[in-house]
Amino acid sequence: MSDAQSVSRRAFVAASAAALVGLTHKGERGVRGGFVEDGGAAGHRLRDNASLGPVRERRRLPLVIVGGGMAGLSAAWWCEKHGFRDYLLLESGDEAGGNARAGRNDVSGYPWGAHYVPVPGKQAMLARVLFEDLGVLRNGVWDERTLCHSPQERLFWRGEWHEGFEPMLNDSAADRAEFRRFQDRLDGLRSSGEFTIPVSRGRPARSALDALTLAQWLDREGFRSRALRWYADYAVRDDYGTAARDASAWAGLHYFVAREPDEKGPLTWPEGNGWIVKRLLERIGTRVRTGATVRAVSRPHGGRVVVVRTEDAEFTADACIWAAPIFVAARVIDGFGASPPLTTAPWLVANLTLREWPDERGSAPAWDNTIVDSPGLGYVNATHQRLSRPGGPTVWTYYHALVQQTPLEARRALRAMSWRDASEFVLSDLERAHPTLRRVVERVDIRRYAHAMARPEPGFLSAPWRSALAASRGPIWYGHADLSGLSVFEEAQDQGVRAARRALAHIGRG
């Protein structure tokens, strides 16, 4: 290859980009992809109360766990840890993991939902025990390869990428002053001791901050900086799938102040929390059954046993851990009573497989890449944790919590969406930061969550149904992130393990 040729080759790249400017050619070379199974069918059969098939299998056993999300898996992990293996975990999906499920293709593993765990501080004891178990925490030192590599996050703002959110939050003198005041406020709240992770460790009941929305709190405190307001709203959309105008101020502030990491994080893996799922499943072995949707749960004989019914099997157990969402419990558990007043957030997650990194301006690619003033939440890069030099094909996971409409309307819109509409939405959002995206994208695979998580609306902390379920005396114990109201890893784990402790004590194995 002569020198002139190599120069012209580079110029060719520039020129083709240019030809685009001149000819406004939108070269979308046949993007492939589709919707992945979202559990909607099983869910609707439940809702429509379709009739059950004949029982092909009957079993008597001490414990049944319903739901194989992080909470159910954590309950099973706790059992295994205490040498108790006489249980069965029933999961309706064709794979366990729930909101922490992952996918994989030739390029990389990638998350379909939960993708990180903030570095657990000293108070998040259970999480530390788990990570010691998994070899991520050794003698008090976190595994460097699992900690998110630099640069962790960047923000697309004013036409280019900036490392971190600080440049935007400190843009003008007024912004800077408000941001500093905001941090001072957070420091004050932190020292109040009201915000703990998991929530069950603290005694926050009836906090005045749970009576307001986050937006009302920001108003009350006089925070007007557009950048700061956007940032606060982004944080609650990202964590709880709920806008600042709908989320409890307590929940929103919890995000900022509850964690006291002793290390720069978070913990992350190419397949996100799917890595934890995989490692837990290795321990649980054959005691998990997938494709097993629990259709009915009853408590005959004065509640001394629990009968758990799937499409074609019936299990009679001394104890049952309900680790599936609470709105499902109301439909399935006999005598549960009315569905508690809780709303759930619809989400859309897209995995984009890229031939190569598209064009962009500004700071280097980060793990978490956010576009300011976008309806979406940006994307995380699945190959970020690779040790080798960046480059080559990659997978991006794009997140979008549908907060622009009411959950009901958004769910309807989500269901009505064609794959083409959905992928067009994702591509045109990301295209603002990456003009040549369409030329490098190979697949856009999309997962729709009609009911991803409970929304922490004002009053959620002191909701009576939550304390009632938490105080259950068996033989059904409830352990799901819904019980805490904050859908994050630590809460799901805490709820699952709490339920497991009680169930084991009940059957005399704890």
Add this chain to the structure above:
Amino acid sequence: MAAALFATVCLIAACGLVYELVAGALASYLLGDSVTQFSTVIGVYLASMGIGSWLSRYLTRGLAARFVSIELLVAVVGGWSSTLLFLAFAYTESFRVALYAIVAIIGMLVGLEVPLLMRLLRERFTFKDVVANVLTFDYLGALIASILFPLVLVPKLGLVRAALGFGIVNAVVALWSTWLFRGVLGAPRALRIACGVVLVTLVGGFVAGDKLMAAAERGLYADDVIFARTTPYQRIVLTVWKDDLRLYLNNHLQFSSRDEYRYHEALVHPGLAALPAARRVLILGGGDGLALREVLRYPGVASATLVDLDGEMTKLFTTHHDLAALNRRSFSDPRVTVVNADAFSWLDAHDDTFDFVVVDFPDPSNYAVGKLYTTAFYRLLKRHLARGGRIVVQSTSPLFARASFWCIDRTLRDAGFATSPYHLYVPSFGEWGFVLAGVDPYVAPTTLPGGLRFLSLAQLGPMFDFPLDMRAVAVEPNRLNDQVLVRYYEKEFEQINR
């Protein structure tokens, strides 16, 4: 006749658009940010065309001769435009001035062409046909050019020759017009001679296009460029001036043949000479084979593995006559194994152990390279170290990048090594530093291999002593999740460049 006339319109439209695209592409290539470059170039070009059209009203007499002269001017300015721009970029500070001036001149000339041509044709066709046909062929020419440009011209000819080629087309149109308009032309002879001269120079330039490109690149470096290649990882440029051979990677000097022996002797011997039993050596980076040359001085070394990302580099330093001479054909030594892979992943995927490891990576100027300077990387390296083994790390300048240098030392210590930092003076780099690291404390060698040009046993002691302005400073270790080194380095580099 009519067909010939309208073909002329088509051709001149194509030429005009090609010059515009050449200018836009070149500006994108040299300055980056193609959207900005293209929009400003197109804007200036179109505005200038407007000015040209407006000016056309002042041309009243001798229209045909004027038309031919304008054609010739377009041929000269447009044809040489990319050459001029490359030279302006290489030799002057005012590339943008040249860029917009050239674009404006071409735009004005092209803006003059079409109104003049329409007026010339008005005498032969009805006005409505003139307008319809001229505009049709004008747009058609633009379409052809815009398709040819990215698909054929740039990949096959390159920017310099694409412009020259269309300059030739313009000159041919001029010559041909002297026949088309022979009825109304006063003195076609003089014009035809002028056309001939322009054609000859443009054809000459077209044939010598490669050399022109090379000349432009020479201007970027002080010395003669004898080799340049863009690999998937970097741009490799070799320059020579008298007996000084220099290697640049992405415009950063890697070595000068005049003093590289200082750097490479100091990199290898303080560590390796202290390990008389060393048999297996690993070199990470160092695709120039110069550290390898020093390693191969030891007859006790039974195998040397060199891991460098860029296969083009190792190939170049194996096959290029002068370069292979510089590393004394070390890549052809039977003890040597070359691996072209990313060092981090390679170490992660293998479990061979080595007695001595030379870590010679580029400076930690970005996060991608910075990973190779982290506690995680050094911990991994430790697993590849045989008992009693030692590694040496090129650690930037303890004088110009003091915090960076001591950060590398701190990082190695955090990874569980005992370190011995040292430094020396390399004229083409300035004060430079390395860090020796091992599990056991370092003991200096008592003999050195023969044939060295810089290092002596007496010289060793002072190298490990740091003058006051290079002494250790308090720094954080560099870790995958907190690459402080890249930030130190960036800050220190900014200060030097101020």
